[in-house]
Amino acid sequence: MRHDPAPTALIRRVYGTSRVLRGALLENAHYGAVAAGLLALRATHPLPPGLPVTVLAAPDGSARWERRQRALARRLGARYEAAVPSGHLVMLDRPDAVVRAVLRTGQEAA
Known part of the structure; x- marks a missing residue:
């Protein structure tokens, strides 16, 4: 991190x-x-149907927290991705993971 x-x-x-x-x-x-x-x-x-969405999260070791992030992804019809290793500020700790998620989501939308 x-x-x-x-x-x-x-x-x-x-x-x-x-x-x-x-x-x-x-x-x-x-x-x-x-x-x-x-x-x-x-x-x-x-959200519009078929809109590609990604929940990019930094698992903190809490099984409950990760279940909630996965549940959010399911509710949104989204992909769940764990940014590991990362702290609370994924965009600072793992800008590469953020860029990959954005580009992949953009490619899916195209």
């Missing part, structure tokens, strides 16, 4: 504030409501 390219002192200064902690808490507290809103939206505005 790669490290954040920003200077360590800057990362500490930005992420060490109470504002970041409050933002993270609010985001997590509202996650269920956002997910419910998305499900309601998909009920009235489904």
Whole structure:
């Protein structure tokens, strides 16, 4: 896994504030409501049939979490791909996996 390219002192200064902690808490507290809103939206505005979709996830070793990602892929009619090794920021840790998933999905759409 790669490290954040920003200077360590800057990362500490930005992420060490109470504002970041409050933002993270609010985001997590509202996650269920956002997910419910998305499900309601998909009920009235489904994805177009045959649209190629990929769920690209970084398994964290939790079988429950990976089952949920696979279930999301099934619900979307999507392919599931694990970006291993990777941390939470797949786009930073594994840009090659992101590029491959995007290009493969684009080829399927063509």
